[in-house]
Amino acid sequence: METKETVQVNNESVFNVTDLSVSYGDFVAIKNVNMDITKNKITAFIGPSGCGKSTLIRTFNRMNDLILGAKVNGTITYQGVDLYDKMVDPVQVRRRIGMVFQKPNPFPKTIKENITFGLKVNNMTDNMDERVEKALTQAALWDEVKDDLNKNALELSGGQQQRLCIARTIAVEPDTILMDEPCSALDPVATKKIEDLMQDLVKEFSILIVTHNMQQASRSSDYCAFFTTKTSDDGKRRTGELVEFNETSVMFTTPDQELTEQYISGRFG
Amino acid sequence: MSNETLITGKKAENAIKESLFLFTLYICVTIAILTLMTLIYDVLSTGTTRLTSDYEVGLITKIQIDNPVDFLTTLDSRYPDRAGIGPAFAGTVWLMIIVVFVTFPFGTGAAIYLQEFAPKNRLTRFIELNLTNLAGVPSVIYGLLGLAVFVRLAGFGRSVLSGGLTLTLLILPVVIVASREALKAVPDTIRQGALALGATKFQAVFRQVVPSAIPGMVTGMVLGLSRAIGETAPLIFMGALTYVNYFPGTPLSGFTAIPIQVYNWIGYPQAEWKETASAGIILLLGLLLIMNSIAIFIRNRYEKDL
Numbered sequence: 001m002e003t004k005e006t007v008q009v010n011n012e013s014v015f016n017v018t019d020l021s022v023s024y025g026d027f028v029a030i031k032n033v034n035m036d037i038t039k040n041k042i043t044a045f046i047g048p049s050g051c052g053k054s055t056l057i058r059t060f061n062r063m064n065d066l067i068l069g070a071k072v073n074g075t076i077t078y079q080g081v082d083l084y085d086k087m088v089d090p091v092q093v094r095r096r097i098g099m100v101f102q103k104p105n106p107f108p109k110t111i112k113e114n115i116t117f118g119l120k121v122n123n124m125t126d127n128m129d130e131r132v133e134k135a136l137t138q139a140a141l142w143d144e145v146k147d148d149l150n151k152n153a154l155e156l157s158g159g160q161q162q163r164l165c166i167a168r169t170i171a172v173e174p175d176t177i178l179m180d181e182p183c184s185a186l187d188p189v190a191t192k193k194i195e196d197l198m199q200d201l202v203k204e205f206s207i208l209i210v211t212h213n214m215q216q217a218s219r220s221s222d223y224c225a226f227f228t229t230k231t232s233d234d235g236k237r238r239t240g241e242l243v244e245f246n247e248t249s250v251m252f253t254t255p256d257q258e259l260t261e262q263y264i265s266g267r268f269g
Numbered sequence: 270m271s272n273e274t275l276i277t278g279k280k281a282e283n284a285i286k287e288s289l290f291l292f293t294l295y296i297c298v299t300i301a302i303l304t305l306m307t308l309i310y311d312v313l314s315t316g317t318t319r320l321t322s323d324y325e326v327g328l329i330t331k332i333q334i335d336n337p338v339d340f341l342t343t344l345d346s347r348y349p350d351r352a353g354i355g356p357a358f359a360g361t362v363w364l365m366i367i368v369v370f371v372t373f374p375f376g377t378g379a380a381i382y383l384q385e386f387a388p389k390n391r392l393t394r395f396i397e398l399n400l401t402n403l404a405g406v407p408s409v410i411y412g413l414l415g416l417a418v419f420v421r422l423a424g425f426g427r428s429v430l431s432g433g434l435t436l437t438l439l440i441l442p443v444v445i446v447a448s449r450e451a452l453k454a455v456p457d458t459i460r461q462g463a464l465a466l467g468a469t470k471f472q473a474v475f476r477q478v479v480p481s482a483i484p485g486m487v488t489g490m491v492l493g494l495s496r497a498i499g500e501t502a503p504l505i506f507m508g509a510l511t512y513v514n515y516f517p518g519t520p521l522s523g524f525t526a527i528p529i530q531v532y533n534w535i536g537y538p539q540a541e542w543k544e545t546a547s548a549g550i551i552l553l554l555g556l557l558l559i560m561n562s563i564a565i566f567i568r569n570r571y572e573k574d575l
Contacts, residue, residue: 063465068389095467105458107477117476118466165462172466 014039014176014206015060020074022055022064029055030240033074035225042198042207044217044248047227048263052240053210054102056227057178059083060208061097062090079175095122098169102181104161106153106168111136111145114153114164118172131171139167140197159190166197170205177201179209183216195220214264217248224248226260312554316547340548344514345530349541354549356513357530360429361498361556363517364526367433368497369490372444375437376493377479377486380448385474403442411439412506420507427508429517429524435507436500440493447489451482484571491564495557501528527553 013036021031030052037043045053055064062083064070076083083093106114115132119125132149136142141163145156153164162182169177179198183191191213198207198220211217217224225245229238244251244260255261320337343353383400387393415435425431455478463473505511510523511533517524525533527549534546 061465063461066461066464091464091467091469094465099461099465101458101461101465103458105456105462107459107462108481117463117468121463121466121468121472121476168466 012039013037014079016075016077018075018077020056020059020072020076022052022059023071023073024067025069028237028239030227030242033242035242035245037206037208038223039206040202040204041222042202042209042220043223043225044221045208045210045225045227046212046214046217046263047240047243048229049212050238050240051227051229053227054180055240057180057208057210058099060176060178061094061099063094063099065090095172096174097176097178098172098174099178099180100162100165100169100182103185104158104165106156106161106164108152108154110150111153111156111164112149115168115171118168122172124172135167135171136164138170138201139163140193140200141167157190159186159193162186162190162194163197166194166201170201174205176206176208179207181210181212184212191216218252221248224251226251226255226257226263228259228263309554312547312550315544316549316551318544319548320551341552345512349534349537349539349545352534352542352545354527354530354552356516357525357527357549358552359516360432360509360513360524360526363429363520363524364433364436365494365498367430367520368436368440368494371434371437372441372493373490376441376444376490377448379441380445380452380486381474381479383445384449384452385478386470400442400445404446408439408500409502409506411435412503414438415503415507426521427510427523428521430520431507432504432509432524432526433520435503436497439500439503440497443496444489444493447492448482448486451485451489452478454485455481484567488564488568491560491567495560495564498526498556498560499528499553501526501532504529505532527556 015035015037017033017035017037020033022029033056045057047053058064059072059076060078060083064072072084078093078097081088107117109117112132115135116128119128119131124131133142133146136145141160144160145151145164153161156164162185166177166182183194186194195216198209201207202222209217209221223246226243227240228243230241231238244255244257246256250256251260252264255264319340340353341358342355343351344355345357346352383393383397412435415431415438419425419431419434420427423431425434459477459481460473463477464470468476504526509529510525511529513523513525515522531546531549531553534542534549
């Protein structure tokens with residue numbers, strides 16, 4: 001594995017989002033998003049249901065390509081490269097920008113095979129055993145499963161499954177990890193483990209996380225983006241919009257926007 | 270609401286209705302099972318004379334075919350007690366081999382393409398609609414098609430190859446539909462998980478989705494196959510023979526199959542043929558039972574793993 005830069009220039013951005021909007025057919029899910037995502041930090045997306053946060057996070061590794069009729073306007077650059085340029089291969093994008101889903105989705109195979117699958121499709125077949133151990137260790141799962149690597153992954157608990165999904169994601173050595181509500185299907189103990197894990201991982205990876213849980217955002221993120229839905233003048237369409245993007249410490253104490261303050265203090269949403 | 274509603278006669282009334290309904294259901298099930306049992310009993314009691322060895326006809330001669338091995342390996346005869354099902358059994362085995370080797374690649378291939386890769390447009394919707402309709406086409410029609418295409422056009426003659434390909438056409442829609450269902454049952458999160466790791470669509474489908482769907486696909490295949498071996502009409506139509514006194518040696522040999530042989534025997538006037546025909550039916554039932562058991566075994570075994 002190449003050594004990652006250890007000294008980070010402060011506020012070096014990994015993604016630059018400009019005038020981004022995503023639509024499915026006629027329906028505009030989210031529009032006018034402008035933000036810069038900082039490298040090796042945790043950026044949280046919060047907001048009420050249907051505000052387009054999950055839609056937005058899926059544009060960062062082109063998972064939206066898989067949804068019929070989804071269309072992305074505006075630009076997202078990743079380390080200076082326009083992700084939606086015609087020459088960009090979405091497979092390579094996803095290899096560099098990993099993703100962990102809302103519901104743990106291990107493959108119905110052994111724990112080891114769950115990790116080696118990603119290695120194999122990315123031609124990282126040298127030192128497989130070491131890579132498996134390293135990924136599981138990084139995901140804080142090694143001690144729990146080291147004796148049962150050939151056990152079916154579906155026999156693990158939900159929290160363990162989610163950590164396995166994180167392990168298989170980091171095994172292919174991405175730069176960035178997208179997490180779409182990774183803890184929404186987990187109990188508080190398992191959630192705590194994932195949050196602790198994120199703090200370890202962020203030293204090496206940039207992390208974007210969608211969460212419904214405001215405490216989670218305030219506890220674990222460095223930056224926070226608040227989205228909400230706006231209803232069109234005729235009342236027929238609801239479109240997600242970015243309200244405020246700020247450092248988490250600022251957002252949760254002295255937000256710029258009144259709407260943010262209302263949401264955070266639980267007055268709506 | 271007062272407590273009186275809790276203790277009115279409503280419950281008793283519902284209970285009577287429910288038990289009446291349940292009783293009707295039991296009757297239906299009993300009739301179905303009894304019919305089946307009667308048929309099986311009739312066939313077994315008539316046919317076992319050809320399959321058990323402690324049987325003698327009259328005072329003069331011992332019956333010629335009196336055990337399963339002889340029955341399976343002997344050629345047909347014009348004497349009912351000497352007629353074996355050998356050629357028909359061999360014909361059915363030939364048919365099964367051909368059907369498996371042609372149907373599996375084409376059936377699963379078409380299903381994988383339609384389910385995982387095909388663009389969702391009018392053409393694919395048209396194909397899907399037709400597949401469902403084809404599964405319901407009477408089997409005789411496939412016999413006509415087989416006669417026109419394989420026997421005449423392709424020049425395979427009235428061979429076991431033509432027969433196998435005709436049966437393949439017959440069960441292909443069923444196998445494709447079953448395989449698609451198996452693929453559809455694989456959760457989308459598996460596809461997404463694979464793609465998010467940087468797998469190509471091809472890798473995601475062939476390394477994750479298809480392996481998860483294999484048990485369902487194999488089950489569909491086996492069930493399709495058991496339908497194929499029971500078919501008579503399309504084979505007669507495309508020109509399978511009725512009296513075969515040799516074992517089909519190559520795919521281009523003429524042939525007969527178990528159901529045709531049984532049909533043929535049943536048609537003879539002498540009473541003894543009924544026994545021979547019943548023995549043939551027992552064999553066919555046994556084959557079907559074995560194949561369905563295999564399907565169930567595969568399903569249970571892999572379901573446990575998931």
